[in-house]
Amino acid sequence: MKFKTLALALATGLTMTGTAFAQTEIQWWHAFSGRLGDLLAEQVDQFNASQSDYKVVGVNKGNYSETLNSGIAAFRAGEQPTILMVFEVGTASMMAAEGAIKPVYQVMAESGAAFDPDAYLGAVKGYYTNTDGQMLSLPYNSSTPVLYVNRDMFSKAGMDPDMDLSTWENVGVALDGLKDAGVSCPLTTAWQSWVHLENLSAYHNVPFASKDNGFAGLDTELSFNGPVQVKHIQTMGDWAKDGKFIYNGRRNEGGANFRAGECALFTESSAGYAGVKANAEFDFEIRALPYWGDVAGAPQNTIIGGSSLWVMAGKSDEQYKAAAQFLSFLSSSDIQAIWHQNTGYLPITLAAATQTEAEGFYDANPGTEIAGIQMTAKEPTSNSKGLRLGSFDQIRGIIDEELEAVWVGDKTAQAAMDSAVERGNVLLRRFEQANR
Amino acid sequence: MLLLLPQVLVTVVFFFYPAGQAIWQSLFISDPFGLKSQFVGLGNFEYLLADRFYRASFATTAIFSGLTTVVSMGVALYLAVLADRLIKGSGVYRTLLIWPYAVAPAVAGVLWLFMFNGRVGIVTWYLGLMGYDWNHVLNDGEAMGLVVVASSWGRISYNFLFFLAGLQAIPKSVIEAAAIDGAQFWTRFRTIIFPLLSPVTFFLLVVNIVYAFFETFGVIHTITSGGPQQATTILVYKVFSDGFVGQDLGSSAAQSVILLVIVGALTIVQFKFIERRVHY
Structure with a gap:
């Protein structure tokens, strides 16, 4: 054909x-x-x-x-x-x-x-x-990352599907409830580095790299081993250990699990909407990406x-x-x-x-407007304009490796992020040298 | 002299020229598009050897090549001995055993990946029933096991063919004489068959190590992409990923040069020390 x-x-x-x-x-x-x-x-x-x-x-x-x-x-x-x-x-x-x-x-x-x-x-x-x-x-x-919720699973677990999931603190409470109700996959994610480090940093207005995330020069250095990022990754690591966060792969492998109705919460690109809508045989909802309530100024805006x-x-x-x-x-x-x-x-x-x-699209398809709102709610700061880093495809590979070490419990979040920063900086220096 | 010319020409064009290019390029750092490049001398080599993951990948390569060679040759020899003893239907067995060789490494990788896929893999499912939680995405030992099995699988056919031919070339009279003298199968194998098979074994050893070094990257690329945490990143895979994914041609070229040296040294070792023990 x-x-x-x-x-x-x-x-x-x-x-x-x-x-x-x-x-x-x-x-x-x-x-x-x-x-x-x-x-x-x-x-x-x-x-x-x-x-x-x-x-x-x-x-x-x-x-x-x-x-x-x-x-x-x-x-x-x-x-x-x-x-x-x-x-x-x-x-x-x-x-x-x-x-x-x-x-x-x-x-x-x-x-x-x-x-x-x-x-x-x-x-x-x-x-x-x-x-x-x-x-x-x-x-x-x-696109920008958002939170997908399987409402049916919340109801089945005896929880309120309308509960507040705007902060990671609240998500933690939800995960406890889901786990106690015997849900085997309370939370999964796609594109872990993009969602849980790059966007996390922008969303909490903390730098991912120096020199305005690389916008201001090639002599930029990674800085995502700060307290906000480490706290988040450590929490995710603890959730992974308790079986509340299920890791499925570096790309969007987790999408298959969510669409099949196996996972209750899923952090994924807003562009995953079409696939979820076409395949999900359950009631789902799109929510804004959660943030940490105790970080001043959060939520800032997410990046693309x-x-x-x-x-x-x-x-x-x-x-x-x-x-x-x-x-x-x-x-x-x-x-x-x-x-x-x-x-x-x-x-x-x-x-x-x-x-x-x-055209009334947002009224007919609730949740599709969230990505746009999340990105444009606040004027971007130098930490949330985006990232401009050389060899970034490889740096993401390094971040993926280090995150995996946290998920299996081989490393603490601090050790993994320190190591990722150190390894990534080597690549940045090399990129700087090649483009001098 | 004139008759040698085509051979020399082929060697120059397909070996010396690219090797020279690799050595030349290993002295430069250039941007991906080839717009700028700077001479750095041995800078690329310093950069590589300072990288603890690059140093670790030597050990990874040794383990991977060793296991792949042992598994693919061991299983092939076992199957060949069995097939050699068959009287009826040996042709069918042989054909079936040779089949996997026709499967390209990358395709073999995908096949094995499907069987061990965490979500839909049939083997993973059975292992799950037995209470074993298979996850080669996060577990480095399992990842290594899987790439070794997937790389060996297609190779078993090739080795099988050579072993079978070698076994059939051994004069039956020698074996019969030993049998009459009361030697059991295992004794006959150890003292007669295996030594007489040694030229074939040596040849296969060289060919298989070269295979494990250079041709398995399709398998690794499709199954693990070198992960988890570089546990299955063998030297050749790193050449590929730095050169074609990272677009760092200087580093990639320097790695090629290092590989060239290693393979040269390996070949010398094999012919100097192991070949002495081969009976022709």
Whole structure:
């Protein structure tokens, strides 16, 4: 079926290049497959059908890391695509590679495509702008962690599903009750480093790394071994030991357990909404990510995860025009509103958020507005604008390892975080040296 | 001399040139896109040897390669001896035993991963019934066991084939003579069969160690990605992950150079010391 469509697309592509010879084709390498891949393909088809000057070809290159690596390898060989999807973790690497990219603000200005940087949500845009406030890449899919609650499980355990779960203190009480009622998986998580360290730090307004989390320079050092982070990780570790927190894996493995109705609470990206809604045969609810009530100033705001689109260097003016038209098309309210509603990713423009609200989507799907509120409730501080760290994919790997050591009880939270900071700093220094 | 030229050319193009490149690159730190690079001399080697996880990965590699070689050769030899004694239907057994060799390491990794998956794995489920809580995601011993089994599995077929051929090349008259003299099977195996099999065993030892060193990274990548806590990060896997995941080509190249030296040394040791004990 897929192959047929591909062949068909290829055939039409060939005939079209035959007749409309002036058409400019650009490649977009992305990391989406499955349902998200289908939605992405729909956007591409819609763009290609909307005009005849440009043609975008979307190519799936595996997961986020693989897509970035393919892009880098292709650049070295001079075969790079015009548009490359890069996950938020790769942002610092792309920013440092000045000769390999063409900043989005520049692409837009030169092509004259409609582009208003102020239309984008500050909390999303901030991750991808330079210190002069210029957008270097276009945010594509952005999400933030929230708490998913299996209400049926609470009821079955004889607990009030409407109980207050806004703080981790209260979550602790809930976990005790669930455990006592014999629930085998009271709490699980996806993306442990992103949710329980990166977002935890921003949410409590404590630095994850020095130099404004790396925004102010390459000579940044990790600092997530502070008291707030250590307290949280130690609590999670204690919960793991008591069987109240069940660890299922580094990525979103825990999602399968939650969707199957095995876990009562689940911290996961707001973009997990579509999957949970499609599969859950129980009453579920989305709540804001819990915070520690005893930390002054909490909750601040959470930060994003997801990807942005980078325009690569070394392409023709025509191709840049095509890229500009396409990026401008992607930012339009209709496209953004549909994307937001279908996937649970945040709308990247204010207009798309307003449109979604006006359409009554939030009333019909309670909980989907929480991610947006959580991110924009307060003006971001230097601790909650985001993270900009080199080699961050590897640093996350180190954090995952150290967290796993806490979950099995091999290390205390303090020892694990100290070790992660020390190991991560080595990578940061190396990144600094390579990009000096 | 002229007839040797194609061979020399192949060696230069496919061995000396890439090896030279690796050595050259190991002296630089460069950014992922290849836009900037700086000469650091032996800086990459210093950086590596200061890393306690890199030092630990030597021991990990030794344990992993040793276990994989012993398991895959031991089981293969056992099966070959059994198949050799078969009179009827040996062809069927042989074909079935050779099959797993056709499975690529990465695919084998996925197969074993499914069986031991914490959520849907059938083996995990049975172990759970027996009261054993299998979790190779967090337990380093279990992770190592799983990658060793998965890497050995496909390899058993290959070794089996060679052992069987070796066994069948041993003259039956020698064994019969020993049997008439009253030697039991185990004695015959120890004093006649195993020594006569030694050229095959030596060959397989070399080939299997090289396999465990270089070709198992697909298995490790799919099953553990080197975890938990680098417990299954063997040297080659670290070359891959630093080079292709971390985009640190300088460090990756330096590791390749270190591997080159190790394999050279291993080969010399094998031919100098072990081959002496081989009877041709």
